[in-house]
Amino acid sequence: MSAQVDEKSEPVGAQVVFSARGLTKIYHVGDVDVHALRGIDLDLSSGEFVVFLGPSGSGKSTLLNILGGLDVPTAGTVNYLDHDLTKFNDAALTRYRREHVGFVFQFYNLIPSLTALENVALITEISNQPMAPAEALELVDLYPRRNHFPAQLSGGEQQRVAIARAIAKRPSVLLCDEPTGALDVHTGVIVLEAIERVNRELGTTTAVITHNAVIASMADRVVHISDGRISHIDQNTTRSSPSQLQW
Amino acid sequence: MWAIDRKLLRDLWHVRSQALAIALVMSAGVAMFVMAVGAIVSLTHAKDTYYERYRFAHLFASAKRVPRNMAARIAVIPGVERVCPRIVAHVSLDVPGMNELAMARLISVPDNRQPLLNGVYLRRGRWIDPSRPNEVLVSESFAEAHDLQPGDSVVANINGHQQDLQIVGLALSPEYIIQIQPGSLLPDHRRFGVFWMGQRQLEAAFDMEGAFNDISLAISPGTNQQAIIDQVDALLEPYGGLGAYGRMQQTSHQYISDEIRQLSTMMRLAPTIFLGVAAFLLNVVMTRLIGLQREQVAALKAFGYSSLSVGWHYLKFVLVISFVGTVIGVIGGSWLEVGLARNYAQFYRFPDFQIRLEPRSILGAVAISVLASMAGAIYAVRRAIKLPPADAMRPEPPAKYGPTLIERIGLGRYIPQVFRMILRQLERRPAKAITAIIGIAMSVAILMMGSFGLDAINYMMHFQFRLAQRQQLSVVLAEPSSPRTVHHLASLPGVRNVQPFRAVSTKITHDHYLRRVAILGIDSSTDMFRLLDVAERPFELPEDGLVVSDKLAKLLHAKQGDLVSIRVLEGKRPTLNLQITGIVTEYGGANAYMSLPALHRSLGESEVISGAFLGVDESMEDALYQTLKNTPRVSGVINKNATLQSFQNTIAENILVMRSFNIMFAVIIAFGVVYNSARISLSEQGRELATLRVIGFTRAEVSGILLGELAVLTLASIPIGWLIGYGLCATFVLGLDTESYRIPLVLERSTFAMAAVVVMLAAFASGLIVRSRIDRLDLVAVLKTRE
Numbered sequence A: 001m002s003a004q005v006d007e008k009s010e011p012v013g014a015q016v017v018f019s020a021r022g023l024t025k026i027y028h029v030g031d032v033d034v035h036a037l038r039g040i041d042l043d044l045s046s047g048e049f050v051v052f053l054g055p056s057g058s059g060k061s062t063l064l065n066i067l068g069g070l071d072v073p074t075a076g077t078v079n080y081l082d083h084d085l086t087k088f089n090d091a092a093l094t095r096y097r098r099e100h101v102g103f104v105f106q107f108y109n110l111i112p113s114l115t116a117l118e119n120v121a122l123i124t125e126i127s128n129q130p131m132a133p134a135e136a137l138e139l140v141d142l143y144p145r146r147n148h149f150p151a152q153l154s155g156g157e158q159q160r161v162a163i164a165r166a167i168a169k170r171p172s173v174l175l176c177d178e179p180t181g182a183l184d185v186h187t188g189v190i191v192l193e194a195i196e197r198v199n200r201e202l203g204t205t206t207a208v209i210t211h212n213a214v215i216a217s218m219a220d221r222v223v224h225i226s227d228g229r230i231s232h233i234d235q236n237t238t239r240s241s242p243s244q245l246q247w
Numbered sequence B: 001m002w003a004i005d006r007k008l009l010r011d012l013w014h015v016r017s018q019a020l021a022i023a024l025v026m027s028a029g030v031a032m033f034v035m036a037v038g039a040i041v042s043l044t045h046a047k048d049t050y051y052e053r054y055r056f057a058h059l060f061a062s063a064k065r066v067p068r069n070m071a072a073r074i075a076v077i078p079g080v081e082r083v084c085p086r087i088v089a090h091v092s093l094d095v096p097g098m099n100e101l102a103m104a105r106l107i108s109v110p111d112n113r114q115p116l117l118n119g120v121y122l123r124r125g126r127w128i129d130p131s132r133p134n135e136v137l138v139s140e141s142f143a144e145a146h147d148l149q150p151g152d153s154v155v156a157n158i159n160g161h162q163q164d165l166q167i168v169g170l171a172l173s174p175e176y177i178i179q180i181q182p183g184s185l186l187p188d189h190r191r192f193g194v195f196w197m198g199q200r201q202l203e204a205a206f207d208m209e210g211a212f213n214d215i216s217l218a219i220s221p222g223t224n225q226q227a228i229i230d231q232v233d234a235l236l237e238p239y240g241g242l243g244a245y246g247r248m249q250q251t252s253h254q255y256i257s258d259e260i261r262q263l264s265t266m267m268r269l270a271p272t273i274f275l276g277v278a279a280f281l282l283n284v285v286m287t288r289l290i291g292l293q294r295e296q297v298a299a300l301k302a303f304g305y306s307s308l309s310v311g312w313h314y315l316k317f318v319l320v321i322s323f324v325g326t327v328i329g330v331i332g333g334s335w336l337e338v339g340l341a342r343n344y345a346q347f348y349r350f351p352d353f354q355i356r357l358e359p360r361s362i363l364g365a366v367a368i369s370v371l372a373s374m375a376g377a378i379y380a381v382r383r384a385i386k387l388p389p390a391d392a393m394r395p396e397p398p399a400k401y402g403p404t405l406i407e408r409i410g411l412g413r414y415i416p417q418v419f420r421m422i423l424r425q426l427e428r429r430p431a432k433a434i435t436a437i438i439g440i441a442m443s444v445a446i447l448m449m450g451s452f453g454l455d456a457i458n459y460m461m462h463f464q465f466r467l468a469q470r471q472q473l474s475v476v477l478a479e480p481s482s483p484r485t486v487h488h489l490a491s492l493p494g495v496r497n498v499q500p501f502r503a504v505s506t507k508i509t510h511d512h513y514l515r516r517v518a519i520l521g522i523d524s525s526t527d528m529f530r531l532l533d534v535a536e537r538p539f540e541l542p543e544d545g546l547v548v549s550d551k552l553a554k555l556l557h558a559k560q561g562d563l564v565s566i567r568v569l570e571g572k573r574p575t576l577n578l579q580i581t582g583i584v585t586e587y588g589g590a591n592a593y594m595s596l597p598a599l600h601r602s603l604g605e606s607e608v609i610s611g612a613f614l615g616v617d618e619s620m621e622d623a624l625y626q627t628l629k630n631t632p633r634v635s636g637v638i639n640k641n642a643t644l645q646s647f648q649n650t651i652a653e654n655i656l657v658m659r660s661f662n663i664m665f666a667v668i669i670a671f672g673v674v675y676n677s678a679r680i681s682l683s684e685q686g687r688e689l690a691t692l693r694v695i696g697f698t699r700a701e702v703s704g705i706l707l708g709e710l711a712v713l714t715l716a717s718i719p720i721g722w723l724i725g726y727g728l729c730a731t732f733v734l735g736l737d738t739e740s741y742r743i744p745l746v747l748e749r750s751t752f753a754m755a756a757v758v759v760m761l762a763a764f765a766s767g768l769i770v771r772s773r774i775d776r777l778d779l780v781a782v783l784k785t786r787e
Helices: A060-067 A090-100 A116-124 A133-139 A155-167 A185-202 A213-218 B003-014 B016-053 B069-075 B140-146 B199-205 B225-239 B251-292 B294-302 B307-347 B359-386 B389-393 B405-414 B417-428 B430-468 B484-491 B550-556 B596-603 B618-629 B640-694 B699-735 B749-775 B779-784
Strands: A002-004 A016-029 A032-045 A049-053 A075-080 A101-104 A173-177 A205-210 A221-226 A229-236 B059-067 B080-086 B088-094 B102-109 B121-125 B135-139 B153-158 B161-172 B192-198 B211-219 B473-481 B495-510 B513-522 B546-549 B563-568 B575-584 B592-595 B609-616 B634-639
Touching (some): A032 A229, A049 A060, A060 A173, A090 A101, A116 A155, A133 A155, A155 A185, A173 A185, A205 A213, B003 B016, B003 B307, B016 B307, B016 B359, B069 B211, B069 B225, B088 B618, B102 B140, B102 B199, B251 B359, B251 B640, B251 B699, B294 B307, B417 B699, B430 B749, B473 B484, B484 B609, B546 B550, B640 B699, B699 B749
Parallel strands (some): A049 A205, A049 A221, A101 A173, B102 B192, B135 B161, B513 B592
Antiparallel strands (some): A016 A032, B088 B102, B153 B161, B473 B609, B473 B634, B495 B609, B546 B592, B563 B575
16 A cells, blocks of 8 residues: 655646755753754655654654744754745744644644634634634534533543634645544544545645554554654555545 | 651642742731731820820810919819810911911920920920920921921910010920811921910910919719719809810811721731631642642541641641741831831821830731631641541542533533633632632622722812812811901902801700810801712702701701700800701711801801801912911811822822732732642642643633633622622721711722722732743643543
């Protein structure tokens, strides 16, 4: 199902959205330097579904945070289209996240005081060309539960609201950090189906972080990360549908 | 140190700024308590020992001229322990370096010894030598105001003769702890002094050989004071007795008692407010802290700490805060007390005024602050005690929210999401929001109380001295005089208007309520001296009947239309039955008025006057004073503007000092409440706010959510604070409604505005501090953590 290919391979003909070169990140924790990333070269193409696979502490979250404009590399460059993210200040990074990035977190991070629909509206109100909040909820099959508060929704439902919230602004890229990490298999699959549908129907470049190797089979490409480096990249010839996944 | 105590200290360090804010609010309450208790104890002690050592009399009576042997008859009234007859006279003075007139009250003292009652404390100099003429002791405050020393002299106009009074000593008396000229509401140490003079010389000067015109009595404890007053009045009646009265109507005693009353109102009110707010803050902080430490509580219990020792652990947390607050408060309160004592020294003259730092007040302060902090923490701590370890291991269940009232009534779609978050946040925990609002409202209220004193006094001054009494000078004549005196006064240099009056001492009775009142008959053809109603409208004196001030009406339990019985204490001493034909508004004293012709008619006398109000051309004032100094019939001159000026310089300054303290305390409260509310909200919503930052909200937008909540709380609290402040001022006014004066419940618009602005600024400042914490939110951490 998967074939070993060259590290810098990329689908032919697609536009490059992200381009990282020599990405290095060093954290100073107390007196110790932690090398989270040790020189990453990577391109992500438009519409691509990429899974970053690796154990805890491998640096995959750091990579995602840098791509999402939450963190800046110690060295190296990362370009979003023709913008160099490393040159952005805090306000520019905020604007970048606001306009181009959709985040999905492991623990959903919904606003408990807002209903499902309002959590989505919170984002559409500050975006340029958002979809209607109801439409975003339709995409994750939660329109009927639009008026429920987070405390009234199951974990899987909350995560789907979070996905709707992330994609309602029509982001260029959807970044998901362990989106099924807090869910059981059944609900995890439903959430993955939602992510997959967004990627397929809206063509949003999607990056999912996981340490669950099974999920990798639904991606176009699987980037294996360990110890701050890309160990290898798998190119899937076919993407599995989430419903086929078992773990 | 036990490990669990080390945890306590580190936890405290972690919330140090919140803990300090609470400790400061506490310390403000403790400081006010310590100051008030200390001042009450110091004043009461100073007063009581002074009264005892210097034999302050219980009853006082004046008359025109009483034969000496009557003193012995008064002394044998059952219950009377001691009597002290003397001569009291009022004269005008010519003091070197002073153009205006000063007035003096001359009091006779026995030639070689202390008087039996109302002893004189010699501060400096020596006692009077009866063999030398015209030696006097002068009251210390007057001497200080003129820099007079033993050896100096002043010129007195005694019965038409200019006499040099040789000052041989500076003195104090329990009768004049505060020294106020009769007929004036305010102390003016420059223009009124008390002088003690040898008895024989005063007898000679005023033609009083073998007689007296004033007598003081000491009575046995437990005797019926009113019965003795009645007998004294009966005995003095043939000699022009003006009615005996007790200490409660003695000016100096009245002022001191009022001060002590005011302090005890402050002692109760201020700590209640401050410690109440501190208790609320502790409740909020402890609830949050214990909520965040659920897992730790569970672990402690799982390892075998008993529920009670866990509870004690958190109580100690609170006790440390209240200990810090108490220490700051006791130090601050003692410092305030020293400042207050310095203020007192300007007004109240004691031989020895010691600040007493009462161990009892410190114990009391510890007790009230510990009680308040316990009350604040007990609810939260009880939750820690009751938490079953297995439950505590799990994080707190997620918060439940629902649509707010505004949305339920269908206005929801007009509200942006962010504002919706704020509203639901507030509505989910109404108790927390309401207590925060009340806390901030309290600081608004305290600010209003701080300014209220100034507002009220300014209004009183404006009403009494600008609207009602528009004369510059009040001239009191030694004896009732013929109307020709009016013409004489009118002819004096610089006098523009003369409004004559007749003042007559009376006792007014209604039902069984009796008051000694001087009825003032006013010539209403000129309107310098006016009577006003509560809306400041001039009140036309009716042709007939008696007009009383609202205070007198209240004291007599009388209303318009009631008949009162008036016993005149002068001249033919008739008894009149008059109807109350009007009630006027006044803020000082209990007074009664009649039209001048009606008073003359009632007294059955010709058109005699006892004084006049003068309108004066200010450029001619000096010449006028020179003439008045040489006018023998004048026994008193009250210069309104000068008195007001001296009042402004002293009291107003003190009020400004008090007001700045109030502002400081209110800012501490506002800051403490807003800062703590913000920190708690930040702690509760930190994860949400960080999430919003991650998904693209700017710092400003995220701060807006948190600060918006504070803004809503602050704005909501302002009108409530105005209401509470108004209520507190009203309480204060009630607590200060005394016989000597009544404080109007007047709050200027600027006071409302100032209170709101100061609180908003304090809230804004604490918002800015919390905002800097929002800027430092760890965005990456929230992606990985569950709260």
